[in-house]
Amino acid sequence: AQSVTQPDIHITVSEGASLELRCNYSYGATPYLFWYVQSPGQGLQLLLKYFSGDTLVQGIKGFEAEFKRSQSSFNLRKPSVHWSDAAEYFCAVGAKNDMRFGAGTRLTVKP
Amino acid sequence: SQTIHQWPATLVQPVGSPLSLECTVEGTSNPNLYWYRQAAGRGLQLLFYSVGIGQISSEVPQNLSASRPQDRQFILSSKKLLLSDSGFYLCAWRRNSASEQFFGPGTRLTVL
Numbered sequence: 001a002q003s004v005t006q007p008d009i010h011i012t013v014s015e016g017a018s019l020e021l022r023c024n025y026s027y028g029a030t031p032y033l034f035w036y037v038q039s040p041g042q043g044l045q046l047l048l049k050y051f052s053g054d055t056l057v058q059g060i061k062g063f064e065a066e067f068k069r070s071q072s073s074f075n076l077r078k079p080s081v082h083w084s085d086a087a088e089y090f091c092a093v094g095a096k097n098d099m100r101f102g103a104g105t106r107l108t109v110k111p
Numbered sequence: 112s113q114t115i116h117q118w119p120a121t122l123v124q125p126v127g128s129p130l131s132l133e134c135t136v137e138g139t140s141n142p143n144l145y146w147y148r149q150a151a152g153r154g155l156q157l158l159f160y161s162v163g164i165g166q167i168s169s170e171v172p173q174n175l176s177a178s179r180p181q182d183r184q185f186i187l188s189s190k191k192l193l194l195s196d197s198g199f200y201l202c203a204w205r206r207n208s209a210s211e212q213f214f215g216p217g218t219r220l221t222v223l
Binding site: 042043045049051094095100101104 | 143145147153154155157160162168170199201203205208209211212213214215216217219
């Protein structure tokens with residue numbers, strides 16, 4: 001069965017600094033990969049997705065992610081973080097009828 | 112466009128009481144539907160998913176159950192709530208196995 005690991009439970013960055021959130025997955029074939037963001041008390045919003053093709057995908061709010069098959073990774077990046085990016089971020093892998101989510105990374109942005 | 116609704120938004124229930132949370136999707140047909148639970152500071156735990164009316168797959172054995180009486184309606188139930196059932200419950204839908212999930216606003220359940 002597929003699984004997702006987000007090694008960093010909590011990350012703090014300064015506003016304006018770059019960001020990289022790590023995600024590793026386990027799946028027997030090429031998976032469908034997603035990044036979601038969740039603000040406190042809210043549902044999850046899709047940031048970006050990878051199905052096939054170009055391994056660097058662009059998403060909303062200035063985020064991008066790169067699929068690296070050799071490393072089974074799908075890391076999320078943003079060149080310059082804004083205070084409004086503070087939230088919980090979830091990586092997910094989808095296959096067949098279900099989706100599996102990582103435990104999430106909480107992002108704190110320092111002024 | 113498609114929208115997903117969940118109600119109630121918040122719920123406080125005593126231990127041992129029944130539960131019914133409802134999720135409905137508009138603007139699509141025959142979606143895959145999902146129930147997740149998110150405990151405080153934790154990730155998402157998949158509870159149930161459904162690929163069609165009356166078809167329910169359970170991921171975790173517990174005192175919860177799910178039903179799909181109509182194509183775009185997904186209900187999460189319990190006959191007797193436990194303290195450990197407290198959490199944030201999220202419903203989601205998906206067009207098919209090759210698409211992203213869209214989430215509802217969630218229900219905050221507190222069992223006292």
